[in-house]
Amino acid sequence: MKDINDLLSLFRPDSAEEESIRKTVDFVFEKIVYYCRENNIDAEPVLVGSVAKGTNLRDGDIDIFVRFEKKYPRAKMEKLGLSIGHFVLENGKEKYAEHPYVTGFIDGKKVDIVPSYRMLPGENILSSVDRTPLHTEYVKSKLSLEGKDEVRKLKLFMKHIGVYGSDARTLGFSGYICELLIINTGNFIKTIEMFATMRGKLIIGDPQYTEVFQSPAIVIDPTDSTRNAAAAISLENLSRMKFCSRLYLNGKLPEYNQSRGGRKKDKKERGTTLRVFRVKKPDILDDILYPQALRFKNAIWGIMERNDLRPISWEICMQDHIDVIIESENKVVPALKTHRGPPVDEPSSIDFYNKWMNMEISRGPYILGDRIYVDLLRQQKSISDVVREGLKKINIGKNIDDQKETMEIFDPYDPGRDSCALDLFYSKFIFQVHPPEKTSRNTRSS
Amino acid sequence: MKDINDLLSLFRPDSAEEESIRKTVDFVFEKIVYYCRENNIDAEPVLVGSVAKGTNLRDGDIDIFVRFEKKYPRAKMEKLGLSIGHFVLENGKEKYAEHPYVTGFIDGKKVDIVPSYRMLPGENILSSVDRTPLHTEYVKSKLSLEGKDEVRKLKLFMKHIGVYGSDARTLGFSGYICELLIINTGNFIKTIEMFATMRGKLIIGDPQYTEVFQSPAIVIDPTDSTRNAAAAISLENLSRMKFCSRLYLNGKLPEYNQSRGGRKKDKKERGTTLRVFRVKKPDILDDILYPQALRFKNAIWGIMERNDLRPISWEICMQDHIDVIIESENKVVPALKTHRGPPVDEPSSIDFYNKWMNMEISRGPYILGDRIYVDLLRQQKSISDVVREGLKKINIGKNIDDQKETMEIFDPYDPGRDSCALDLFYSKFIFQVHPPEKTSRNTRSS
Numbered sequence: 001m002k003d004i005n006d007l008l009s010l011f012r013p014d015s016a017e018e019e020s021i022r023k024t025v026d027f028v029f030e031k032i033v034y035y036c037r038e039n040n041i042d043a044e045p046v047l048v049g050s051v052a053k054g055t056n057l058r059d060g061d062i063d064i065f066v067r068f069e070k071k072y073p074r075a076k077m078e079k080l081g082l083s084i085g086h087f088v089l090e091n092g093k094e095k096y097a098e099h100p101y102v103t104g105f106i107d108g109k110k111v112d113i114v115p116s117y118r119m120l121p122g123e124n125i126l127s128s129v130d131r132t133p134l135h136t137e138y139v140k141s142k143l144s145l146e147g148k149d150e151v152r153k154l155k156l157f158m159k160h161i162g163v164y165g166s167d168a169r170t171l172g173f174s175g176y177i178c179e180l181l182i183i184n185t186g187n188f189i190k191t192i193e194m195f196a197t198m199r200g201k202l203i204i205g206d207p208q209y210t211e212v213f214q215s216p217a218i219v220i221d222p223t224d225s226t227r228n229a230a231a232a233i234s235l236e237n238l239s240r241m242k243f244c245s246r247l248y249l250n251g252k253l254p255e256y257n258q259s260r261g262g263r264k265k266d267k268k269e270r271g272t273t274l275r276v277f278r279v280k281k282p283d284i285l286d287d288i289l290y291p292q293a294l295r296f297k298n299a300i301w302g303i304m305e306r307n308d309l310r311p312i313s314w315e316i317c318m319q320d321h322i323d324v325i326i327e328s329e330n331k332v333v334p335a336l337k338t339h340r341g342p343p344v345d346e347p348s349s350i351d352f353y354n355k356w357m358n359m360e361i362s363r364g365p366y367i368l369g370d371r372i373y374v375d376l377l378r379q380q381k382s383i384s385d386v387v388r389e390g391l392k393k394i395n396i397g398k399n400i401d402d403q404k405e406t407m408e409i410f411d412p413y414d415p416g417r418d419s420c421a422l423d424l425f426y427s428k429f430i431f432q433v434h435p436p437e438k439t440s441r442n443t444r445s446s
Numbered sequence: 447m448k449d450i451n452d453l454l455s456l457f458r459p460d461s462a463e464e465e466s467i468r469k470t471v472d473f474v475f476e477k478i479v480y481y482c483r484e485n486n487i488d489a490e491p492v493l494v495g496s497v498a499k500g501t502n503l504r505d506g507d508i509d510i511f512v513r514f515e516k517k518y519p520r521a522k523m524e525k526l527g528l529s530i531g532h533f534v535l536e537n538g539k540e541k542y543a544e545h546p547y548v549t550g551f552i553d554g555k556k557v558d559i560v561p562s563y564r565m566l567p568g569e570n571i572l573s574s575v576d577r578t579p580l581h582t583e584y585v586k587s588k589l590s591l592e593g594k595d596e597v598r599k600l601k602l603f604m605k606h607i608g609v610y611g612s613d614a615r616t617l618g619f620s621g622y623i624c625e626l627l628i629i630n631t632g633n634f635i636k637t638i639e640m641f642a643t644m645r646g647k648l649i650i651g652d653p654q655y656t657e658v659f660q661s662p663a664i665v666i667d668p669t670d671s672t673r674n675a676a677a678a679i680s681l682e683n684l685s686r687m688k689f690c691s692r693l694y695l696n697g698k699l700p701e702y703n704q705s706r707g708g709r710k711k712d713k714k715e716r717g718t719t720l721r722v723f724r725v726k727k728p729d730i731l732d733d734i735l736y737p738q739a740l741r742f743k744n745a746i747w748g749i750m751e752r753n754d755l756r757p758i759s760w761e762i763c764m765q766d767h768i769d770v771i772i773e774s775e776n777k778v779v780p781a782l783k784t785h786r787g788p789p790v791d792e793p794s795s796i797d798f799y800n801k802w803m804n805m806e807i808s809r810g811p812y813i814l815g816d817r818i819y820v821d822l823l824r825q826q827k828s829i830s831d832v833v834r835e836g837l838k839k840i841n842i843g844k845n846i847d848d849q850k851e852t853m854e855i856f857d858p859y860d861p862g863r864d865s866c867a868l869d870l871f872y873s874k875f876i877f878q879v880h881p882p883e884k885t886s887r888n889t890r891s892s
Contacts, residue, residue, distance in 0.1 A: 236815065239790045242790050246796055336717055364876075
């Protein structure tokens, strides 16, 4: 990859951007204070997120929270929050994370205005966004000016290998985790050295707090010692971070290389079968949709497995549609089915025998080990038939269940067919390769 | 099956046969005693086996041991044993089990003359044949006249379902085990009831002796409490005995039904691939050869498994040749090979990456879980090529290694090709189906 310092100078906001951010924040703050005073609302604006902490990259979002007195019931607070948001952002759109919030653009900068409650460190959290201001305070108090750029380098490194972001799709490292890592190790290179030599889990925090967690990565939140701030990080992403850190220190971490990934190869080269399962993409946040897409994939995978189609690998791409691609060894259900009956110790083994002795079967009943078996022949159904039939009986979640009826199943190599999932499929690399589209804002918590 | 009492009257030796056996035994005894006296050998004949115990079936063998004083060294004893055997059996042939012995025919009855040492119960056994006279004494002392016919019924039942015989091929119940079962339960039907309701292992004997054994069937030898007399019995055969006992008590145990087994079916019905691996059959005892045939099968099976040919089932038939038949899901090695590298925690994962980054591969290197992988493409070799290549590196045992060069590999459905292994393959049933040939004498120990 490029020199990390060159990357930093490319992606660090320049003074013009910093000035523009400052103006936007001032403008938003004034309007919120004005609206609250006029309407007698006990709340104030607070700048949070990477801008507040000085760890933002070029063209980042501006996150401004409106902190309400805890006397407001949740519904009331959310309603007031939205009205403030719309007052500030003239063409703002409502989105829904833990609370509804308003997002819009000022001077070409994306601004989110998010309602929350006033919290002190150690107080019981009402919802996870309420933590964000505490995180902001903590990082501001711990991070030096140089530390901020070290965080930026770490974020750029993680973006390069595709593990930056704690959303449901990425399952990677959040900005807050990057900040905690730099606070802990001191700088970028020490963090990389830590990952390069790490064995097993990532664990940061007092053992009395860390030992209750099972995840591959455990980083105790300094503002709440009962919380694992690294819970989102998947084993794969921790592995990618370790491996790429090792490569980086050896001077061998590559640029993302299109000639290795992204090729639409001739399927015959692999001798396998590829199928795309496509449903319409409902208009909801990726963070809510992606886990459902994953359940959708798991349902199809399970059906294929139970029918001996022998699935091998998969990808999910959510662009205009939800495309699940699954590669399998078999194109049709194998005729032979070795059907396992009960152990001979069970009286029901006799029922199994009586049933199959009266049927036209391929072989048996016979005994292997301590059980009775028969060899049956089944119809050699196509992947498409088996999956359509199987999905009827499986409840995936309303958003996707509604789309089952219009699901398309196709071979991505068929003339006129294509899928971004196929590109992902052939892009598999030590980096996590993200879908080509610009995804919508995934998550609100830091 | 037929009524067990009808079977008994069919297969119990009639009085003419009993008279003929008596005459033969007297004749053999006289000749042995004469030879020993003339040659000053300290040994005497003893009648052992099922004839001695009165549990023999029609047309059974006559087993006569020559018991030597322990002063004779093994080589001397064996040499004298053979000379006695040849003196008695004019056209006798030498066979080799634990000691060499002589087998031949007198008046159409097969007679084995086997050398052994004089032993008392509890004495350290010099070789396992030395136990046979002790077994004979024990059973004679415990079994009533009625008990003898109960043993015969049990043997006939076990022959019917194919689990009678403790040879390396059958791995079933020996005659001695049948006798011990009847001595234990009292009669045939109680033995069947015991198996029909048994859960888990067959265990007979004091727990202090049985608990040291791991086999599916444990029956402590009353003449040697450190020995499991049922060690040969396989889990399958114990299961068959339980299951068929259950069926028998329900009046549902069938005759062996050719219309269910033994069909040479159209291979296309199963959508699988069948291959016969044929080598010449060396002229040695089945008990020595069969374990090697099994190793031969295991070697081929392992090669097929490692090459993702996905073997499903197998049979071995030893008639004129050793024929191993293996059914597999794949006819050729699949092109795609998902090649697993080291865990990313290991520095060697970098070597793996460097190696494959310079190669033309299908996909990767990529990370799954905590390891690095690549997808490779291989040549889609045939079963025959892969197995021939793989067997070169595997040592199976001299008798079969010598035959590898001339091994034939063929599809049993090819015109002009056939194999008794294919008949066995389609005969798979709750009974153990034995190869169609008359096998040679398998074993000498009871």
